[in-house]
Amino acid sequence: MIEIDRITKVYDGAKAVDAVSMTVETGTITVIVGTSGSGKTTLLRMINRLEEPTSGEVRINGESTLSVKPHILRRRIGYVIQGHGLFPHHTVARNIGAVPRLLNWPREKIEARVDELLTLFSMDPAQFRDRYPAELSGGQQQRVGVARALASRPDLLLMDEPFGALDPIIRARAQDDLRHIQQRLGSTILLVTHDMEEAIRLGDRVAVMDGGRLVQHATPAELIARPASAFVADMVGNVERPLRLLSLIPVSEAVEDGPAEGEPLPAGSSLRDALSACLWTGRTAVPIHRDGTSAGRVTLDAIRARAGLHE
Numbered sequence: 203m204i205e206i207d208r209i210t211k212v213y214d215g216a217k218a219v220d221a222v223s224m225t226v227e228t229g230t231i232t233v234i235v236g237t238s239g240s241g242k243t244t245l246l247r248m249i250n251r252l253e254e255p256t257s258g259e260v261r262i263n264g265e266s267t268l269s270v271k272p273h274i275l276r277r278r279i280g281y282v283i284q285g286h287g288l289f290p291h292h293t294v295a296r297n298i299g300a301v302p303r304l305l306n307w308p309r310e311k312i313e314a315r316v317d318e319l320l321t322l323f324s325m326d327p328a329q330f331r332d333r334y335p336a337e338l339s340g341g342q343q344q345r346v347g348v349a350r351a352l353a354s355r356p357d358l359l360l361m362d363e364p365f366g367a368l369d370p371i372i373r374a375r376a377q378d379d380l381r382h383i384q385q386r387l388g389s390t391i392l393l394v395t396h397d398m399e400e401a402i403r404l405g406d407r408v409a410v411m412d413g414g415r416l417v418q419h420a421t422p423a424e425l426i427a428r429p430a431s432a433f434v435a436d437m438v439g440n441v442e443r444p445l446r447l448l449s450l451i452p453v454s455e456a457v458e459d460g461p462a463e464g465e466p467l468p469a470g471s472s473l474r475d476a477l478s479a480c481l482w483t484g485r486t487a488v489p490i491h492r493d494g495t496s497a498g499r500v501t502l503d504a505i506r507a508r509a510g511l512h513e
């Protein structure tokens with residue numbers, strides 16, 4: 203369990219983080235969401251002491267982080283930032299094994315852990331172990347970045363906009379992967395984003411920040427049903443509106459001629475169903491069937507264009 207207890211950071215007389223308290227249960231994902239400058243990154247960096255709190259305290263399984271030397275603390279807390287931060291001149295295996303090496307794990311144990319993680323992230327170890335970061339796609343680099351942060355089985359994984367550099371389709375897949383792996387490993391994760399949709403999709407709990415303060419800490423369903431303030435309602439509403447709109451439009455309104463791979467959707471489906479099918483399976487188009495025969499396809503571009511037509 204992670205207990206954040208009235209933690210505050212003052213820069214030049216201004217409170218970047220203002221007496222934030224929250225408890226994060228072991229084995230859950232908490233997403234910290236808020237507008238730019240609301241204090242999300244500062245809050246995250248005070249947990250692994252990349253920033254020292256002005257006041258307040260963080261306890262991990264009852265132990266104050268102030269009682270542990272920062273470099274020791276950081277080996278116990280994984281940290282993933284936007285754009286992966288891999289060492290460019292080290293192979294994938296060396297990158298993933300970086301912290302276990304610092305912890306003096308035996309070589310065979312490190313190699314086994316590297317292969318286990320690559321397999322978990324759907325990257326064949328024989329193919330990827332000896333590659334350099336520049337020889338990977340953006341999505342693969344991001345997965346290696348997360349694998350590296352998980353390598354030593356940290357008490358906690360901190361992620362700061364980890365998917366910010368990925369395009370929307372890869373981003374959705376990366377989110378699904380993270381959820382899946384977190385459930386397999388039982389990791390405890392605190393993730394920062396400015397994207398409420400990502401927060402609702404990934405979080406067991408969502409912490410909404412505004413002006414350095416924690417304005418609501420709740421499950422995604424509670425947040426949507428009972429936003430604590432107009433600010434939260436606005437943040438949630440803006441996410442839901444295009445999706446609600448898409449769920450009202452039948453696919454027949456956006457269907458076009460052309461090929462598409464995979465499981466077809468019935469003609470009575472909504473564009474929200476089609477969007478979901480694209481994101482879930484990583485496709486850019488889905489085939490549409492009417493009475494068992496092909497009626498064309500719906501593309502992600504067509505869905506996006508319709509989602510934008512709301513004025």
Ligand SMILES: Nc1ncnc2c1ncn2[C@@H]1O[C@H](COP(=O)(O)OP(=O)(O)OP(=O)(O)O)[C@@H](O)[C@H]1O
Pocket residue numbers: 213214218236237238239240241242243244245396
């Ligand atoms: N080292 C620093 N010195 C002075 N002020 C800082 C410093 N770091 C952050 N701040 C200020 O603290 C506030 C919170 O910044 P922070 O980076 O935590 O916000 P954020 O919510 O993560 O924003 P973003 O989404 O834009 O990254 C901002 O007003 C910022 O200008």
